[in-house]
Amino acid sequence: MSAQGVAKNQPAKLAAFEGLYQTTSNAPLVIAGWVDKKNERTVGLTMPYLLSFLAHNDFHAPVTGLDAFKPADRPPVTASFVFFHGMVGIGFALIGVALLGVWCLYRGNLNRRRWLLWLLVFSVLGPQLANQLGWFAAEVGRQPWLVYGVMRTPAGLSAVVKANVVLSSLILFTVIYFLLFSVFVFLLNDKIQHGPDDADLTPAGKLALPEHKTH
Amino acid sequence: MPPDLNSIWFILVGVLFTGYAMLDGFDLGIGALHLFTRTDRERRVMLNAIGPVWDGNEVWLVTGGGALFAAFPNVYATAFSGFYLALMLLLASLIFRAVAIEFRSKRPELWWRRMWDISFAGGSILSSLLIGTALGNLAWGVPIDAQGEFAGTFLGLLTPYPLLVGITTLALFMMHGAIYGVMKTEDKLHDQLRVWAMRCIIFFVICAVTLSMSTLLYVPHMAARVRAHPWLFTVALANMLAIANIPREFHHGRDGRAFVSSCAAIVTLMALFALNLYPNMIYSLPNPENSLTIYNAASSPKTLGIMLIIACIGIPVVVAYTVSIYWIFRGKVKMDRMSY
Numbered sequence: 001m002s003a004q005g006v007a008k009n010q011p012a013k014l015a016a017f018e019g020l021y022q023t024t025s026n027a028p029l030v031i032a033g034w035v036d037k038k039n040e041r042t043v044g045l046t047m048p049y050l051l052s053f054l055a056h057n058d059f060h061a062p063v064t065g066l067d068a069f070k071p072a073d074r075p076p077v078t079a080s081f082v083f084f085h086g087m088v089g090i091g092f093a094l095i096g097v098a099l100l101g102v103w104c105l106y107r108g109n110l111n112r113r114r115w116l117l118w119l120l121v122f123s124v125l126g127p128q129l130a131n132q133l134g135w136f137a138a139e140v141g142r143q144p145w146l147v148y149g150v151m152r153t154p155a156g157l158s159a160v161v162k163a164n165v166v167l168s169s170l171i172l173f174t175v176i177y178f179l180l181f182s183v184f185v186f187l188l189n190d191k192i193q194h195g196p197d198d199a200d201l202t203p204a205g206k207l208a209l210p211e212h213k214t215h
Numbered sequence: 216m217p218p219d220l221n222s223i224w225f226i227l228v229g230v231l232f233t234g235y236a237m238l239d240g241f242d243l244g245i246g247a248l249h250l251f252t253r254t255d256r257e258r259r260v261m262l263n264a265i266g267p268v269w270d271g272n273e274v275w276l277v278t279g280g281g282a283l284f285a286a287f288p289n290v291y292a293t294a295f296s297g298f299y300l301a302l303m304l305l306l307a308s309l310i311f312r313a314v315a316i317e318f319r320s321k322r323p324e325l326w327w328r329r330m331w332d333i334s335f336a337g338g339s340i341l342s343s344l345l346i347g348t349a350l351g352n353l354a355w356g357v358p359i360d361a362q363g364e365f366a367g368t369f370l371g372l373l374t375p376y377p378l379l380v381g382i383t384t385l386a387l388f389m390m391h392g393a394i395y396g397v398m399k400t401e402d403k404l405h406d407q408l409r410v411w412a413m414r415c416i417i418f419f420v421i422c423a424v425t426l427s428m429s430t431l432l433y434v435p436h437m438a439a440r441v442r443a444h445p446w447l448f449t450v451a452l453a454n455m456l457a458i459a460n461i462p463r464e465f466h467h468g469r470d471g472r473a474f475v476s477s478c479a480a481i482v483t484l485m486a487l488f489a490l491n492l493y494p495n496m497i498y499s500l501p502n503p504e505n506s507l508t509i510y511n512a513a514s515s516p517k518t519l520g521i522m523l524i525i526a527c528i529g530i531p532v533v534v535a536y537t538v539s540i541y542w543i544f545r546g547k548v549k550m551d552r553m554s555y
Contacts, residue, residue, distance in 0.1 A: 159364050160296040169303045176307060180314060187321055 007055035010148050011064040012073065013141035016080035018042070018051055020065045027051040027063040032085060035078045040066075042081070075143045083137035090130040097123050220519040221509040224286040225493060227526060231279035233485040236346075237391075237478050238272035238537075241265070244392020246312055246339020247385060248411060249332060257404050258332065260548050262316055262555045264399035267544040269316065271537065273309070278533075285522055289363055289512035290496045297357060297365025298349055301372060305345045312338030320555050340385060347384025351377030354430070354437050354488065356500025363507055376429060383422040387481065390415035394461065394477045398470040401547050409465060412473075416461060423458075436498065437491045447490060454483035 006014045014020075019035040019042030020027060029051040033044010049059040056063070066074050101120060104110040110117070142148060146156040218226070242265040252258050284291040295302060315335035319328055355376045358366040393412035400408060430437050441447045457479040464473035492498065496512060499505040513519065 158292070158296040158299075159362070161299045165299060169299070172303065172307060176310060180310075183314075183318060187318065190322070 003054040004057065007063065010142060012066065012069050012075060013080070013138075014055060015064060015066045015068075016075040016077045016141050017084040017137065018063075019077055019081045020051070020063060022067055023062055023065040025052065025062045026060050027055070029054065030085070032089065035081050037078060073144065075141050080137055080141040083133045083140060087130045087133040087137060090126050090133070094123060094126045094130075220516055220523065221513050222494070223523065224282070224513070224519055225489070225496070225509045228279060228282050228286060229485065229489045231275055231282055233482055235272070235275035235279055236485060237481045238275055239269070240388045240481060241391045241395035241474075241477075242269040242272055243312075243339045243343045244388035244390065244415075245396060246335050246392070247343060247389045248392055248396070249336040249339070251411065252404075255328065256550075258328075259320060259550065259555060260400055260404060261396060262319065262335075263548045263550060264396060266316070266555050268540060270313070271540060273313075282522075282526075286514055286519060287496055287507075287509065287512045288514060290507050293359065293363055293365050293497055293507060293512075297367065298352075298372065300369045301345055301349060305342055305349075308338040308341040308345070310338075311335075312342065316555060343385040343388045344381040347381035348372065348377045350384065350488070351380025353492065353497060354380065355434055356436075356498040356503075356506075359497060359499035359502065359505040359507065361502075361505055363505065363512070376433060379422070379426055379429060383419070383426050386415065386419040386422045387484070390419045390461075391477045391481065394470070394474050397465070398474050399548050412465070413462065416458065420458065437488075440491050440493070441487070450483050450486050450490065454480055454487065457483060 003014065006017075018027075018030055019033070021040040021042070026049050028046035028048045030042055031045040031047060033042055033046070035042050051063055052061045053059045055061070066077065097119060101110060101116065104113055104116060144152050146153045245261055245265050249258065249261060252261060280291070283294075311334045315331040315338065319331035319335065322328070349372075352372050355374070357372070360366040390412065393408055393415045396408040397405060397412055441451065457476045460476040461473045461480075464470070464476060494509045495506045496509060497507040499507070514522075
């Protein structure tokens with residue numbers, strides 16, 4: 001669905017996400033790889049036909065490549081490709097970790113696999129990271145347009161607000177967000193260390209619903 | 216003659232910002248009064264009085280900004296570029312007061328709570344001052360060039376008249392917040408807040424009288440419409456009657472009605488402001504011909520028309536959820552384990 005929207009509304013973005021230089025029928029989906037900018041091709045592990053299917057619901061449909069756009073109208077390919085594949089990669093890795101965790105829980109040996117528990121602790125960062133990468137991919141992939149096909153990014157700059165002012169606000173908010181993130185981690189750790197209140201627990205150790213309260 | 220689309224959108228944007236002043240006004244006011252409370256329990260009661268509603272109130276600012284962006288993009292661009300640093304400061308102070316509400320009672324240490332108390336009060340006071348000062352600049356007029364761009368500086372915005380509007384706004388919000396607090400609290404704190412409310416009313420009336428005098432003397436264009444149409448003076452009269460009604464309602468122990476009076480005072484003030492500004496949105500000084508109006512700064516009639524349909528669907532929804540939230544959390548504050 002999402003891929004079809006991008007293919008229809010912002011084809012150059014889709015081509016950059018996939019590092020697709022030539023317009024291709026039966027286009028493959030790149031699982032992992034790199035963009036060879038000099039030779040205008042993308043090398044890596046691919047799944048044949050899948051991109052055509054995702055973009056047009058048809059395994060053989062042609063998918064527009066970057067060759068359909070003047071060099072001045074193309075987004076930065078390497079950055080778009082890396083950000084997009086980073087996001088997708090993290091997403092699938094998280095699904096894998098979750099399935100592994102459920103499997104171990106089902107087998108009853110989750111608590112003995114310390115490496116998996118630690119992995120689960122750090123996988124908390126995964127969605128946040130994927131989120132940011134996805135945002136980067138979406139915004140870099142739309143370049144050089146601010147409004148796709150209508151207004152270029154330089155045309156959107158404020159005539160009054162100069163770069164040094166923007167920089168100072170950027171520094172201000174970076175500091176604020178860093179502070180807030182530190183406080184967030186501190187309080188989150190505090191809450192985890194504290195654990196659930198006794199009043200929230202039933203003897204079975206499950207979270208109690210109000211009407212089931214036993215004490 | 217029915218009002219044209221541009222005028223309807225001027226009114227709608229005005230309604231959204233008035234809604235913001237009426238709703239977030241009291242929780243900014245509670246914040247400005249925060250450091251006057253003495254005990255930790257009192258502070259927590261005050262925080263929980265606004266706890267369920269403050270973030271919904273701030274949505275009105277976001278919606279107002281969104282409506283301004285969509286209906287009058289040139290006004291949005293010029294105001295947000297021209298007031299860039301001021302709005303960044305506003306954003307920062309709104310962030311600090313917001314997280315202070317959430318974080319304050321999460322740790323028992325004195326330094327921790329004091330830090331967030333100061334952050335909450337400071338953020339609230341600075342936000343009120345900045346909002347008022349911005350409004351004051353719109354009333355006074357800001358330098359706009361022939362391209363419709365802001366042609367002044369940040370320090371140029373901090374002149375006496377706008378700052379007076381800023382202080383008046385702070386006084387208004389403190390009064391409004393104190394009355395809201397009276398309505399939501401009991402016993403000792405309730406009585407204390409009533410005393411504060413009376414003091415805030417005096418503070419506000421002094422500011423309002425000074426502001427009215429200086430507007431008549433130095434900003435004659437902000438009284439032009441009322442001068443031309445004397446029946447509009449009833450709005451100014453209604454404003455003073457609403458303020459005068461607050462002590463009367465207190466005397467009869469009708470705190471809810473006192474709060475309604477305070478809301479009416481805010482609505483009439485905003486109405487006076489809008490009546491005299493119309494049809495300008497950003498008045499240009501010293502070159503009034505460069506002013507951004509509801510006609511030269513608006514979106515296309517098609518955009519305005521489509522958005523009006525969306526607004527007609529959206530506004531009943533917003534009113535419905537706002538009313539239900541206030542209904543659910545009506546009455547005095549009761550503290551429990553889940554409180555702030």
